[in-house]
Amino acid sequence: MPIPLTILPTADDAAGAATDASPAFCQPAPPPGEPLLEVRDLTVAAGRRTILRGVNLRVAPNQVFGLIGPSGAGKSTLLKCLNRLAELTPGLTVAGDVLLRGRSVYAADLNPDDLRARVGILFQQPVVFPTTIYKNVVFGVRHLGAVPRRDWPEAAERALREAALWDEVKDRLREPAARLSVGQQQRLCLARTLATEPDVILMDEPTSALDPRSTAAVEELIVRLKARHAVVLVTHNIPQARRVADWLACLCVTDGVGEVSETACCDQLLDRPQCQAVVEYLKHGAA
Ligand SMILES: Nc1ncnc2c1ncn2[C@@H]1O[C@H](COP(=O)(O)OP(=O)(O)O)[C@@H](O)[C@H]1O
Numbered sequence: 655m656p657i658p659l660t661i662l663p664t665a666d667d668a669a670g671a672a673t674d675a676s677p678a679f680c681q682p683a684p685p686p687g688e689p690l691l692e693v694r695d696l697t698v699a700a701g702r703r704t705i706l707r708g709v710n711l712r713v714a715p716n717q718v719f720g721l722i723g724p725s726g727a728g729k730s731t732l733l734k735c736l737n738r739l740a741e742l743t744p745g746l747t748v749a750g751d752v753l754l755r756g757r758s759v760y761a762a763d764l765n766p767d768d769l770r771a772r773v774g775i776l777f778q779q780p781v782v783f784p785t786t787i788y789k790n791v792v793f794g795v796r797h798l799g800a801v802p803r804r805d806w807p808e809a810a811e812r813a814l815r816e817a818a819l820w821d822e823v824k825d826r827l828r829e830p831a832a833r834l835s836v837g838q839q840q841r842l843c844l845a846r847t848l849a850t851e852p853d854v855i856l857m858d859e860p861t862s863a864l865d866p867r868s869t870a871a872v873e874e875l876i877v878r879l880k881a882r883h884a885v886v887l888v889t890h891n892i893p894q895a896r897r898v899a900d901w902l903a904c905l906c907v908t909d910g911v912g913e914v915s916e917t918a919c920c921d922q923l924l925d926r927p928q929c930q931a932v933v934e935y936l937k938h939g940a941a
């Protein structure tokens with residue numbers, strides 16, 4: 655199924671557009687394989703203002719799917735629709751659908767907590783709870799109640815190892831998480847997400863609060879996470895997108911509303927963008 659795109663023709667295309675109603679160059683093939691996560695015609699409004707319109711995306715298993723675009727285009731809002739965090743924000747209304755393994759995440763019988771265990775999220779600033787490192791890691795596992803208490807230490811170790819934090823904290827598990835550096839706290843938040851064995855990990859500018867060394871550590875992790883998860887990564891950092899993303903979607907604002915302007919494999923979108931709004935963003939708006 656082709657991905658519907660908002661097409662903003664370039665000046666060079668303008669003449670041709672009148673005669674060619676379906677510019678095939680702007681209709682790249684969907685990412686290979688069956689989608690793990692699919693966004694269908696998603697529209698989000700805050701009160702009476704539409705902030706995101708007609709978003710269609712397909713995220714494949716074992717893929718890092720990058721979301722780029724100017725501030726205010728709706729990237730964070732889109733992420734929050736993928737695991738239904740948006741419904742915790744009063745005034746936001748969501749139309750369209752999001753499918754995880756072919757099943758709507760908005761199905762009435764789906765428990766949002768179970769969904770958020772399968773589609774975890776990492777924010778710009780690490781959000782550690784005011785308790786120990788250990789209790790932070792097992793927070794989700796404990797809340798969901800699916801893993802017996804005797805297995806929590808094993809789940810914690812596995813998650814901390816996967817988040818490349820085990821060696822740094824294995825002798826300090828009972829210490830307050832707040833004593834960790836910001837970079838370690840971000841990996842702790844990742845471990846907390848990984849402990850519930852998610853299918854998809856959403857990351858909203860996860861390195862923007864980190865120094866270059868911690869950023870490099872998180873980028874390395876993102877690439878490694880692909881072996882077992884899909885990652886949807888919002889980033890303003892184009893070199894970072896190039897280093898870690900397989901596929902990209904660029905959200906831009908048209909008439910005050912965020913839309914997917916273009917989606918393509920990473921190199922194609924960054925090196926040969928087809929839509930004028932993306933060209934402009936990469937030229938002037940990107941970090
Ligand atoms: N809860 C909300 N109420 C009103 N407007 C919102 C709300 N959340 C986001 N917005 C608006 O939606 C637009 C997209 O925001 P956001 O998703 O944060 O963009 P991005 O992450 O791309 O910078 C912005 O104009 C923002 O002000």
Ligand SMILES: [Mg+2]
Nearest residue numbers: 729730731858
């Ligand atoms: Mg944002």
